[in-house]
Amino acid sequence: MLPKGLRCGLTLLCALLGTHVWAAPTELKVVAQEGTEPKYIPAGIGRVVGLCVDLYRAIERIEPSVVFVGDQQWTPALQALSQLASHEHDALCAVQRTEERTRQYSFLEPAIFxxxxxxxxxxxxxxxxxxxxxxxxxxxxxxxxxxxxxxxxxxxxxxxxxxxxxxxxxxxxxxxxxxxxxxxxxxxxxxxxxxxxxxxxxxxxxxxxxxxxxxVDVYMALGTHVDPAVRQRVQRAVEQLEKSGELARLFRKWD
Missing domain, CATH: 3.40.190.10 (Periplasmic binding protein-like II)
Structure with missing residues (x-):
């Protein structure tokens, strides 16, 4: 049994630390879709750049609780679409909305480009x-x-x-x-x-x-399995990027 004074001190320390608990950001798995320039562009060995890579980083700056991982890994474009529908990854950037895809993905408003x-x-x-x-x-x-x-x-x-x-x-x-x-x-x-x-x-x-x-308008699309709270955070970030003019700036950069 710890002395009473030490127990009280530890209790107070834990209470103080509890107000500053650091939570790891939520990781959303993505892929770089082959043949979709300028969404994803090869830029040397092991490096991918492009419109979508920039968009992911912009969302992360606004919403640090979300991190997109996997945008440096190439996947055939059609495979990436089917993998989002089967929940093998979590998000895709700049996706055209169709009736079939609306049943498979959660599209975020507003249109990004x-x-x-x-x-x-x-x-x-x-x-x-x-x-x-x-x-x-x-x-x-x-x-x-x-x-x-x-x-x-x-x-x-x-x-x-x-x-x-x-x-x-x-x-x-x-x-x-x-x-x-x-x-x-x-x-x-x-x-x-x-x-x-x-x-x-x-x-x-x-x-x-x-x-x-x-x-055609294109949107951020998330898998239907993604936590609604996370989906809301990403949507708020997209809304802020649209209002600030950052989405338009990114589009002009890769046009």
Missing amino acids: QFRYQLIARAGDTAAINSWDDVRKLGANGVILTNRGYTAPGMLDRIGGLQVDASSSTPSANLQKLIAGRGRFFLHRAPGMQGFIERAGATSKVKILPAVMAT
């Missing part, structure tokens, strides 16, 4: 494209390449009357198909299109057509 869809053509192509009608008029000579498993094929199907090839699953594969003449256009999203083309060594081979063919 707005992506633009534009057409990439071979450098010598003389087609003047201002609308989807201009593409339709080309008929079989207006085949649009797009990525299998992404949201673009469904979008083009809803627009209707277009010749679409969605047999390839990565932007790099479609860029090479375009250069080889196995399609007239490649529908890709901005920001980051020019950087993607430059890193592929295709600057002299293709060009980005100026017309914006579609715009």
